[in-house]
Amino acid sequence: MLLGENRVDVIAAIQECARSRDLQRGWKLHSDAVEGGEISRISVANSLISMFAKCGSLTDARRVFDGMASRNVVSWTALMLGYAENKEEILALEALERMEREEGCAPNSWTFVAAAKACSNLAAAEEGEIIDGRLVKLGALVRAMGVHFQAVEKSCDSDIFVANSMLDAYVKCGSLVDARMVFDRMVCRSVVSWTALVLGYVDNGEEEVALELVSCMGVEGCEPNARTLVAAVKACASLAEEKKVTKAEILERGRVLHCQAVELGFEDDIYIANTLVDMYAKCGSVVSAQRVFDRMPRHTAVSWNALMLGYSRNGRPEVTLELFEKRMATLRRCWEELTAGTFVAALKACLCLATKEAGVEVCGRPVKLESLEKGMAIHAQARKFGCDLDVCVGSSLVDLYGECGSMADASRAFARMPVHTVVSWDGLMLGYAQNEEPDAALEVFARMLQQGLPSDSRSFVAALKAWTGLAAMENAKQVSGKLVKARCLGRGIALHEQAENSGFHSDRFVASTLVDLYSKCGSLSRARRVFEAMIHCRDVVFWNALMLGYAESDEGEVALELFARMDCAPDVLSFAAALKACGSLVALERTKLVHGKINRRGLLSSSEEKEVVLLTNSLLDAYAKCGSMEDAGCVFAATSSSTTRNLVTWNTLVAGHSRQVNTREVLELFHALLDEGLRPNAVTFVCLLIACSRGGLVETARYFFHSMLSKFGTLPGIKHYHCIVDSLGRANRLDEVVKLVEAMPYKPNAVTWSTVLSASRIFRNAEVGKLAFESWMKAGDGDDQGAAYVLLASLYESKR
Template sequence: MRPRTRILAHSLRDRFPALVALQGINTIALLVLALKACASSRQLESGKRIHADAMRSGEHRNAFVATTLISMYAKCGSMADSRKVFDAMAVRGVVAWTALVLGYAENGEARLALELFSRMEEPADGPAFVAAAMACAIAAVEEQGREIDGKVYKLWSLEKGMELHSRAAKLGFDRSSSFLANTLLDLYAKCGSLVDSWRVFETIASPCVVSWTALIQGHVENGETQAGLELFDYVLGRKICEPNSRTYVAALLACAELAEKEDGTQVFLQETGKVATVRLKTLERCFELHSQALERGFASDRFIENALVRLYSKSGSMANAFLVFQGMISPDVVSWTALILGYELNGDSEQALECFMQMERSDCRPDARTFTAALTASTTLAAFDAGRRIDALVTGQGLESEPFLSACLVDFYSKCGRVKAARYIFDSTAAVGVVHWGALMAGYGRQGESDEVITLFGRLVDEGLKPNAVVLLAVLSACSHAGLLEKGRKLFGSMKPVYGVQPGIEHYHAMIDLLGRSNHLDDAVTMIRDMPYKPTVVTWRTLLGACWKMKNVPVGRMAFDSIMELDPGEVSAHILMSNIYGSLGMFVEKANVRAMGGLDEEALEHESWNL
């Protein structure tokens, strides 16, 4: 053994005590093992020191060492160093190319990874195709989907995936490599093509738990959650294979999606003394899956724990969500964020903010999603000081340009009445999306600045963006307050055919308000009767408010009677109807309505209605 090589071997054993026992292994093997240890523990500085030692001994020229260095630097997130090692290699084998392709894919540069794969100097083998397919799947997650016949497809990634699949099939790798088949299955699912996922699945001679899990997860990711759960039950019921922790995570996520579609039941919780909306069917399934995970020893798996916190939250059982969270050895940022979101989702914004403050006191650092959850709670509570402090933390971490977070900040300041601050963030954001526009326009609308709302809408359309339901509601409301009847009618009529947005009941309410304010009360009544939604108290109260302004007794009385059928105790309806009678000198009728509502006469003298 050369002197420098001997020195390197002793150095490696000094730095990695676990290698001391490996006396019979040569220096190259020790180097590879040490570099793999650095990669798995993400110890970049240790890896660099070993690299420097290898360069002094000359062992860095070995192909195995160089390839391991490429992978180590990639795992530690340093693609610049990874690429330097690759470029310095005299001969680059397929393994080195594969390590670099996979490195770029895992570090958020999936398209560059695919470009490198296409430039490979060596014929691709099975692992190389797996790396490229993984890169394509990651690109699909990042790609903006396109809706076709009600389904969302990632067309660019799908095309690249099909090209990869075709090349691999010609070389026979699609059937000889179960890793490639499973990766292709996952790739097609992420591109939105479950048909192609099934085609790949059916070519696998003996589908393993990875194959079944990818298929279940693919259905969940594509909105076919019930089908995903049925596949899970099929695997479990037929004992086709033993599910692993990721299989259970897929099933838990499917239940969480189904929870959103289940009607909740009002339940009194003794532990909190509050009434909660609980989704009993989903909660029962959650208990079942949790029990199975416990039996199989998966309950302490961090992915399962986080999925359970999310599912219990979606089911309306924050007590169970907190129990799971409390049982974690060291909750990570995903765990904290799931709990904060859970409290906010279940109407306990104060507890959500308290939870966020507890997280700040822990060693766990919030990310963009955590800040978004905390800001949502601040917005709900109109807690300006708390939200402003979160804004400072966001800026301190350099996250203010994160799309969802910046949009949440615009919404927060808008709803707190600080439209100038909201506009500053809007103007400072490099890539504003439709959500930003909607939040800002709604803020101007609340301030009564209808002209600014309409101006912003014109800019949005000119920039080629497609308005969403929030934007269109803001513009309709602005038209109502500005008395722009024809503009509002035209916009409402173009919602579905031009912008692809089905009008919701809130859009109908805005139009009813617009028609009422313009003294087109008969048209407003016709719209209520023809709309595809069952009229609510808000619907009739909107009409009743217009009747008060227009002093219209017949339509007002019809609206009032309709409200009484839905909610006889609606105080504002009694006040509005009595005010209509009072404005026309019909004092007997006014007194009757007030008596009907049990209204306090003295208190009513101080009521002020700005409708």
């Protein structure tokens, strides 16, 4: 093929080939240029270098470059751009050093543009490190500074293209100080200059400065383009997500930017529309987000995902799942591209539903079956589309299965992930901790540390929650007159020190979990120190943790003092803690005062279902402990149906009547809960057996004890045996008591023998009393022995 007689035709053909990225035709043009002698022309050779580079064939570009008899600055610049665009940035920067040193060829503005682009690409590939709270790409930054210095030396830094390229390089390196210096020194700025700096501030968490810059553009007479507006809207979305400014204020700014986009004719720009959907959703206006979505001429995966996540974020996960079904239907019809983000959004919606679901007991553990079933269906679809191994999908599955109470599925999802991030490790740990498998959670934490993996604040929260769970199972010991759970306390202190060394001790989630752990371990002084140290960022979670700690440690007065001192609005958990304190103090009037505050706030009608149930149960418990079963009955009667009554509600009322020895009411309530379709659990039977024992209904107690497993599938625990022992003992059937104790499948402990000895004392049975005392001495610890001697002495005193 003849190229034509003049050089312009040859160059035009090569440039056209570069635009179309047609390497096959490029080789033919190169061959023709060699045959026709055109290759000797420096302009033709330069065009060929540029063309081969754009086609991705650096070997051919370098061959043409090396074969040139002489080269000019255009030759070197074309090669540098080729290297920069094909991930050979180091070679591009080496060429900048060589061109003047080896050939005496001085770089021009376009050469420095190519070099700056190489630095930008290096920064994009570099991991970087955190310096003063910013991610900085030091390697790329040092090279960018070198290029900038040379540009200044050659007086090329004032060129607008060089300045813009250096500005972009500094932004990508994470050095906003240098970027701003370049920007401020520019005599003339284009929309590219403004946009690069705005994006830099947004990406580095300085959204307010970014929005300020956008406002200043108009003052300087520079109109923003679509990319500038995308950056500005993104800044609003980030501010709303991080709660740096009120959502109402950010929403107003976002609407102004939206109007500006419409005025400038960018409303149909897909990137602007997607960012607007995301921004409106994060600001809490899903109506506006949906409106933008509906007006879009076409939708991408980003559009769908932003809207789906928006509905979940704003408490409407069911709409997210409806959108997911529509999205899948669209995909089946059109075979559009699908991203893992779609499944992440759907799984997050299931997670949101799971947090609200009460769950049902399966094998003794609460499982959220409805959410679990939906999650499994989405998991199956993710597997079908090959997205189940995506790291974000995997982490979302671990979180969801953990929240639903299915740790077997969570563990399997974790094991299938090809790569584990700190998010996936944290999700698995939290799942085990929340599902009462603290040992498994701590084992995962140990594996993390053994593998040298980085931990974050969430890792420490999970580990601390695990030790809090273990503390609930540990028997407390008397230390300086206080009950302390020494083992868990020691581990909590060690973890606290570890968090301090890692810089996470001041994280509010870590600190509030520490307050909870120390409280549960009986070290309220440590809990109080952590609480006081967080004075500048204490939220309602801190107050609740400390109040509950005091209430559970029988320091109700301190708990109620804290409740009165709260410097933030109390939530449902705050009132629950206050009611627990009232119950521990047997303070009926204070309980009524707290109840009045709850009613004035309308919490029993406006809160979520789970919160209403919690408040109802707390009120019942407080009134029952105060001995006011009439008030407890009124609270119970006010609960409309099974939506606001669960088994805990019934058990709380049954326990209250049991304490008051209202045996008839206890039996009536037991049959009523059966009529409501509820299945009694171990706690129900403890209350029932205590009521029968104290009411003298020995045979009724025996009937319920034997029907626990046979009729209701509940295995009797040692507490239930103690109730029967007490019942038989009260009826002076001490021979049966001894036989029952010897036959029970649990090792008798101090409680067992103290019950037997008490009955022996009442009925002056020295033989059984002596047996009980001796057995108590073997089973009990030092703290119990004093009480044993007192009971034995009382027994022999009564025999005289």
